Amino acid sequence: MDNTAVLLIDCPDRKGLVATVSGLLYRYGANILHADQHQDREAGLFFMRVEWTLDDFDLDAFQAEFEAIAVELRMHWRLDVSSRLPPVAVFVSKYEHCLVDLLHRHGIGELRCSIPLIVSNHPDARPLAEYYGIPFHHVPVTSDNRVEAEQKQLALVAEHKIELVVLARYMQVLSTAFVAQFPARIINVHHSFLPAFTGGKPYHAAFARGVKLIGATSHYVTDVLDEGPIIEQDVTRISHRSQVEDLVEKGRDLERLVLSRAVRWHLESRILAYENKTVIFD
Amino acid sequence: MDNTAVLLIDCPDRKGLVATVSGLLYRYGANILHADQHQDREAGLFFMRVEWTLDDFDLDAFQAEFEAIAVELRMHWRLDVSSRLPPVAVFVSKYEHCLVDLLHRHGIGELRCSIPLIVSNHPDARPLAEYYGIPFHHVPVTSDNRVEAEQKQLALVAEHKIELVVLARYMQVLSTAFVAQFPARIINVHHSFLPAFTGGKPYHAAFARGVKLIGATSHYVTDVLDEGPIIEQDVTRISHRSQVEDLVEKGRDLERLVLSRAVRWHLESRILAYENKTVIFD
């Protein structure tokens, strides 16, 4: 697999943005693999993702020149190289299905990151973490120790320079302070098709409402529960024969799918979040 | 196509219900085509749909004997024969896509009913109604004439002994009085995936929320807007590239699908509504 660079940009829209960026890449002899753009005309915003191979490419010189242009065009931007594996922390509670799925995908190379630690408020997932050789930290959370527990978690995360926190059916609510430290860098899976059935027991609520499809949603966490920018959703059909436990079971498949897709797209720098929505360059 | 009878039952659950009903049918020599049952253990309810051919079947005698049993077992029940075409009224406003779809399906025999009239608060659909040879009634609705307009509608519906009212993107809200006259006999299509985005402009709301799937829902109308028992739902994927008009366009396909399925299932006596949910024997 190539060693590639990915440039992810968003800025106020204007003429010539594609020409400017691709022109600069051309001058540096970039061999472009993928280029995607999107304009939100109403919001007056421009988004772009470009991926090119790094053979014979002077990345430092390019970046220096690009930085100046970016300031001028008021761009937010990120430049990632595929050979670098960002450190990711996974938080889990009692249900392991999402964790099992993520660890397997990571093990076969689908998720390009390192996973320095797994954090849980229960001890149940320790054997699974050990099977994959990943340090496991049991940090119990009670109504009395929320603040200390979170401080422990933040210390662990800081220690490993974590760049992405994945809540893999982690059922404790993160504080506003925690969330504020990781804007667009905490991915959660909610077991409903948002915006329907926010909060607790969504499968029970879906069952009561008599919906014919249930869903799961992965999203960036913001300080309002289940309201952050949606990254991915998927649904499956249910019928009158489905009891709540059937919804829970079918829902597990959806949760794993939407969470793993979100994590992968994030690691491949395919997601741009704005105005509580996401642009996904897939 | 066979001439068949369909018996649709719901009652308090107890042992022996399947045996009793199928036993009775057997004694009358019924050639059963389809038999489906469902129990809601929590609610203690039993549901059954049986369909059999009417060749050499003494329906009157069967019905007389069944009625007695039904009283004893506290059954709600319906006995329909496929040769009878229930009269259906279709209400439409400006958007004709659902109406076009229903009329085509009816024309090729997919919907086993008669359509004695089409009612609209706009004149636009008259040519379409005339093409299909169906009487068209333009009943304008303003904030001043709601009561009179609805009385006209009810009179038309009563005159033709309408058994099912289909709101094919009919955008006026029916009064509680109207709705009360047709329990589980008014089918509406709402252009969102309920319970998300109830009320007006659901595509705009979906766009703002940044969902990745949009949907449409067909349901029986109750006196709470968009809250009645859901009959069918379907979704389609959208992306950041979709503008509101794209959602509206994709949504049209879903609206036609979920509405036509609901109408067909109702006409085939496949739907039982209870506790604001539906059992669909498909």
Next chain:
Amino acid sequence: MDNTAVLLIDCPDRKGLVATVSGLLYRYGANILHADQHQDREAGLFFMRVEWTLDDFDLDAFQAEFEAIAVELRMHWRLDVSSRLPPVAVFVSKYEHCLVDLLHRHGIGELRCSIPLIVSNHPDARPLAEYYGIPFHHVPVTSDNRVEAEQKQLALVAEHKIELVVLARYMQVLSTAFVAQFPARIINVHHSFLPAFTGGKPYHAAFARGVKLIGATSHYVTDVLDEGPIIEQDVTRISHRSQVEDLVEKGRDLERLVLSRAVRWHLESRILAYENKTVIFD
């Protein structure tokens, strides 16, 4: 709605193509709405679709300068303006569902084209054509008159300078000669999920095989039956309860969807066909 231009390009891949095209557009002051690229590294091919508004844009001057570049870069290209409505001919046999769907969409502005004629080997669709005010040509086809019938069709198509032929469940096989005149300009819908169940009676074949999903496929017609580049496919679930007529009925919904999507993408210059496959810039 804007008056826009769409440039659709495919050429041998090399560095600088995005920069060159977007650079040229920038020099002409183009206000780009959408830009999409794709590279097939194995085949060494580059594909691009750019759409921009035509306000204050000197299209003739741009085209003249672009033509020179295109020759140099060995580009195949097409430049369309949204205000121009290409003439489209629709062929149909006995089943009208696809035609009904296309004519309705065309009527509400979803398909940006003109439809100067409808051709059929049966007379059944004449009333529908007349309802939409489109000239209807009944050209019967028998085993004896195939050549003459096709000559009549070709004459009609030539007379109206038809640019796209849509086979909307037109069941006669076009000759190699006919097909050769419209490379990537005849769209057909085949009622199966290709490459499964080519040829006749695909629903019967699907039923016999016991598949759990049936599908429909729209594709460009080539001289090998059902083998041309696939444009769109979709599926729906069936169960053991489905008889062949149920497959046919469910299949109609899929056929309408995949055919209308293909026609619309073609009219919006979103499709590039190569190596018997298609790139769809949606």
Next chain:
Amino acid sequence: MDNTAVLLIDCPDRKGLVATVSGLLYRYGANILHADQHQDREAGLFFMRVEWTLDDFDLDAFQAEFEAIAVELRMHWRLDVSSRLPPVAVFVSKYEHCLVDLLHRHGIGELRCSIPLIVSNHPDARPLAEYYGIPFHHVPVTSDNRVEAEQKQLALVAEHKIELVVLARYMQVLSTAFVAQFPARIINVHHSFLPAFTGGKPYHAAFARGVKLIGATSHYVTDVLDEGPIIEQDVTRISHRSQVEDLVEKGRDLERLVLSRAVRWHLESRILAYENKTVIFD
């Protein structure tokens, strides 16, 4: 969870079958949870699945009386109790994703069976088997030792009285002799949407054909490769941007889904295979 009994029947169709079976169950005081029937009118066959709780139910007496009736009505039938866990063997080659998925589901109680052994022609899956505490048997297969290898496998399977063999991306072809010993008791997952792309490298074939959806299929193994009765299929959308490795990756998700659904339905006695098709009472 209840201890239940499941009766699965198929026989020549005739009047009174539902009445007979449900009548017998009623006489024994069965508390029926689920009852499903299906008739194939063309084939003249009847299928039924009934599930009831075993509290206060004289299963032996019921079975004795039922056996006599079954002989008379020429029924094939099976009577399973949910408390009994059938022994299942899982075969795997190099790709573990299906195995990981099955073992996780088994571990959380979704698959009601015991798994006494895992067999593989590679050693790679040993750690995974050990993590789940399941005996692992590495039986290498070469062109020279096919017969001996299969004899080892059959011996292991016989030793543990295996009732179902699951080929979880097991890539060796089983001999006709092996298959003959397990009619409708070997479930395989093929990584295509059958009947398209049978045999080897289906993702490469799908890529070449330019399909817009790829699929996976689980089926009972017969002596013709990839031709046995289909149990479950599912698809996912791909685009021109997908390379073969992307198809392989997306396909893994489908393979896990269709295989696990098939295994679960089999273990819950929901599948009846006939005429190379399946009836699934889900």
